[in-house]
Amino acid sequence: MAPQNWHCDLNEETDSYEFLDYSSLKESPFLNSLGNYLRRSDVDESIVQRILLDMSLGHTSHQTVLDKNRVYYEKMVKFCLASK
Helix, strand or coil, rough: CCCCCCCCHHHHCCCHCCCCCCCCCCCCCHHHHHHHHHCCCCCCCCHHHHHHHHCCCCCCCCCCCCHHHHHHHHHHHHHHHHHH
């Protein structure tokens, strides 16, 4: 997992990290990738299964995936990126 720090030298150390392509969609390969990563990191299989189950059951109360503001700003960002 990569650090959440914009002032790091991540671009110079990408070989030190494994990046998982996150998506809030249940059909995404994220859960499979996460499970594989956790197993390679020697996390107990019962814990891996619990994490994957909990994540596949739905969203938390603080989700933003369907929030109208998030949807609006995501469209704006995509539009701006496409305009470049």
